[in-house]
Amino acid sequence: MRIRRTRVAATAVLAAVALTLGACAEDTGSGTDAGSGNGNASGTIKEGLKVTFLPKQVNNPYFDTSDNQGGKPAVEEFKGQYAQTGPSEASPSAQVSYINTLSQQGTDVIIIAANDQDAVCGSLTEAKAAGAKIVTYDSDTKPECRDAFVNQATSEGIAQAQIKLISDAVGSEGGEIAILSATANATNQNAWIELMKTELAKPEYSKLKLVATVYGDDQDEKSFQEAQGLLSKYPNLKGIISPTTVGIAAAARYLSGSSYQGKVQLTGLGTPNQLREYVKDGTVKAFALWNPADLGYLAAYTGAALASGIITGKEGEKFTAGKLGEFTLGANGEVLLGDPFEFTASNIDQFNF
Amino acid sequence: MATDTLVTPARTAKAGPPAWRRLFGSWDAVLILALLVVVLVASATIEGVGSPRFYRFVALEAIPIALIALPMTLVIITGEIDLSVASTVGLTCSVLGQLWYLGVTSLPLLILLSLLLGAVLGAVNGVFITVFGLPSLAVTIGTLALYRGLAYVVLGDRAIADYPPTWTQNAVAPIPGTVIPWFVLVLAALAVVFGVLLYATPIGRSLYAIGNNAEASNFAGISVLRTKFWLFVATGAMAALAGVFWTFRFASARADNATGLELAVVAAVLLGGVSIFGGRGGLVGVIAAVALLGILRNALQLADVPANALTIVTGTLLILSVVGPNLVRMARERLRRRRPATTLERKPS
Numbered sequence: 216m217r218i219r220r221t222r223v224a225a226t227a228v229l230a231a232v233a234l235t236l237g238a239c240a241e242d243t244g245s246g247t248d249a250g251s252g253n254g255n256a257s258g259t260i261k262e263g264l265k266v267t268f269l270p271k272q273v274n275n276p277y278f279d280t281s282d283n284q285g286g287k288p289a290v291e292e293f294k295g296q297y298a299q300t301g302p303s304e305a306s307p308s309a310q311v312s313y314i315n316t317l318s319q320q321g322t323d324v325i326i327i328a329a330n331d332q333d334a335v336c337g338s339l340t341e342a343k344a345a346g347a348k349i350v351t352y353d354s355d356t357k358p359e360c361r362d363a364f365v366n367q368a369t370s371e372g373i374a375q376a377q378i379k380l381i382s383d384a385v386g387s388e389g390g391e392i393a394i395l396s397a398t399a400n401a402t403n404q405n406a407w408i409e410l411m412k413t414e415l416a417k418p419e420y421s422k423l424k425l426v427a428t429v430y431g432d433d434q435d436e437k438s439f440q441e442a443q444g445l446l447s448k449y450p451n452l453k454g455i456i457s458p459t460t461v462g463i464a465a466a467a468r469y470l471s472g473s474s475y476q477g478k479v480q481l482t483g484l485g486t487p488n489q490l491r492e493y494v495k496d497g498t499v500k501a502f503a504l505w506n507p508a509d510l511g512y513l514a515a516y517t518g519a520a521l522a523s524g525i526i527t528g529k530e531g532e533k534f535t536a537g538k539l540g541e542f543t544l545g546a547n548g549e550v551l552l553g554d555p556f557e558f559t560a561s562n563i564d565q566f567n568f
Numbered sequence: 569m570a571t572d573t574l575v576t577p578a579r580t581a582k583a584g585p586p587a588w589r590r591l592f593g594s595w596d597a598v599l600i601l602a603l604l605v606v607v608l609v610a611s612a613t614i615e616g617v618g619s620p621r622f623y624r625f626v627a628l629e630a631i632p633i634a635l636i637a638l639p640m641t642l643v644i645i646t647g648e649i650d651l652s653v654a655s656t657v658g659l660t661c662s663v664l665g666q667l668w669y670l671g672v673t674s675l676p677l678l679i680l681l682s683l684l685l686g687a688v689l690g691a692v693n694g695v696f697i698t699v700f701g702l703p704s705l706a707v708t709i710g711t712l713a714l715y716r717g718l719a720y721v722v723l724g725d726r727a728i729a730d731y732p733p734t735w736t737q738n739a740v741a742p743i744p745g746t747v748i749p750w751f752v753l754v755l756a757a758l759a760v761v762f763g764v765l766l767y768a769t770p771i772g773r774s775l776y777a778i779g780n781n782a783e784a785s786n787f788a789g790i791s792v793l794r795t796k797f798w799l800f801v802a803t804g805a806m807a808a809l810a811g812v813f814w815t816f817r818f819a820s821a822r823a824d825n826a827t828g829l830e831l832a833v834v835a836a837v838l839l840g841g842v843s844i845f846g847g848r849g850g851l852v853g854v855i856a857a858v859a860l861l862g863i864l865r866n867a868l869q870l871a872d873v874p875a876n877a878l879t880i881v882t883g884t885l886l887i888l889s890v891v892g893p894n895l896v897r898m899a900r901e902r903l904r905r906r907r908p909a910t911t912l913e914r915k916p917s
Contacts, residue, residue: 273874273875273876274876298872300869300872300874300875301875302875303875303876303879304828306824306827306828307818307820307822308814308818308825308826311818312625312629312865312866312869313869315625315628315866316625316866316869316870319616319619319621319622319625319870320615320616320870331727331818331820331822332727332729333727333729333818333819333820334727334729334818334819334820334822336819337736337740337817337818337819
């Protein structure tokens with residue numbers, strides 16, 4: 216296996232050199248240390264890396280944003296070859312077929328949003344043996360099947376952003392707030408709600424009072440009715456946090472058609488396409504999610520850093536991801552994108568997903 | 569008689585056409601030729617095609633399709649169809665995963681129970697079709713939904729994936745000294761069994777009679793219903809075997825495993841020259857078609873053809889598979905009818 220890997224590395228170096236020669240006119244002569252292989256201390260990304268994004272499915276606006284608007288510019292920055300491929304339906308077995316294709320094509324970096332954390336493992340291991348570096352984004356696999364995972368946000372980061380957003384929207388007066396969640400037993404929702412309560416206990420949020428947590432079960436109608444119920448039950452309510460895309464859209468629709476519009480603040484986790492009109496009519500001042508383009512951008516740089524030997528996937532290693540700056544690998548090869556991204560009236564039109 | 573002496577030399581001079589015609593008159597030959605052309609052209613033009621690893625991946629992908637295509641060929645020859653096979657795979661995967669989850673740790677027992685389950689699911693189809701006399705298309709569309717639904721009842725949205733690594737590694741292990749998965753040997757053995765059954769036993773030959781005219785076959789002493797019933801049982805069991813392979817190959821039992829696989833199977837069988845109306849076709853063509861579809865798909869994927877275009881290619885091939893054999897047959901009959909005419913025209917010269 217060692218022999219095969221060095222041979223692949225040698226091929227990659229040759230390819231990189233060939234490309235460097237080919238691109239001489241615009242190149243000032245970097246890439247000379249591409250041959251150092253493992254332990255690239257200088258931190259220069261090799262040129263000519265073949266970086267392929269394998270989203271859960273193609274023709275999906277979310278992944279088109281992360282791959283084509285984030286991954287592609289990143290790959291162009293470090294002079295690699297960008298591609299996006301994948302099945303038209305989000306099935307694990309179809310994804311396996313594409314992983315096999317990529318490992319035959321000698322792709323240097325595979326960046327995958329796994330449809331099943333286990334089913335893609337066997338083929339990813341084969342691709343690794345063929346010399347590819349594996350980065351997961353959006354949805355992770357088992358840690359042993361990939362080299363690094365680019366995590367869009369931590370639970371703490373999400374909880375902190377939600378509380379800060381509602382506090383800013385309600386204003387210094389503070390007042391009563393409520394949470395409109397998904398289902399009562401959703402693991403991630405409950406984790407966020409607990410962390411939001413911890414956050415509310417901090418002195419700077421002492422004027423905010425959480426009066427209720429209701430569940431819209433991620434159904435549009437139920438969420439709509441729950442939002443309605445909150446306002447009739449708590450006439451002094453100042454704000455609603457809905458950390459679920461279904462809930463925030465339903466609550467926004469209710470508020471924008473009611474007399475509470477602009478008086479009761481709404482924030483949460485949502486996507487620009489579903490909330491655009493409510494941000495523009497003032498129902499929602501700001502909401503959070505991660506920026507998928509940044510996610511794709513960071514994933515591309517993470518893969519390139521792995522393929523260039525700058526990092527190996529160990530905790531504490533550092534690398535620079537272009538305009539996003541320096542990142543440090545956490546436990547289990549995790550790279551954290553950062554705090555959730557805030558969408559407001561001024562930036563929402565830059566996004567389409 | 570006089571004409572004969574005139575014509576014979578001309579015919580021997582043109583000895584090529586009849587042989588050529590005979591070769592192309594058979595859809596099997598067309599498929600095998602197409603397979604060769606695709607392999608040669610793709611190997612020469614697309615990097616990676618033709619390497620041992622390429623065939624390993626094609627084989628891994630084709631095994632579940634081929635396993636189900638074997639009995640499906642026989643079913644379609646009798647003029648029936650089984651669209652519930654992919655859901656049978658999904659339900660088998662789910663039950664297998666759940667049994668493991670509940671503590672059944674003997675691999676032979678798990679495989680045996682899975683095959684039994686598949687046979688029972690096939691028998692349910694068989695009973696509706698043969699005892700109640702319902703059309704197989706309607707029955708198996710029903711069980712397609714029913715079995716998939718049951719799979720979700722068993723597993724919900726869980727995935728059972730914590731099998732011993734030796735099981736999952738063994739499922740895709742190569743034949744020693746090669747990279748070709750050993751499961752191909754299981755498939756080959758089963759192909760021989762089905763081949764002997766179809767080509768060399770009275771039951772096999774009776775399937776064509778049933779497909780051409782079930783009523784007449786009945787009068788001729790063929791037990792049409794019993795034959796059909798067991799064909800559906802066999803299809804269920806083979807789908808279950810595909811499910812066992814699927815579970816360990818992907819190391820993941822999920823209720824949505826193999827969704828849509830029935831279309832890949834039916835496409836291969838029809839492209840293989842089996843008539844959707846029954847009574848015509850064979851296993852040679854079907855096996856060639858499974859290989860052709862698998863190689864074509866993987867080669868196009870290596871050539872970076874996007875997923876949408878791949879779907880179009882598969883769709884076009886399916887249409888061709890229905891139209892193609894009929895065109896070949898029509899062309900053949902026309903040539904045969906034209907031959908005496910040509911002889912007559914030559915008379916004056």
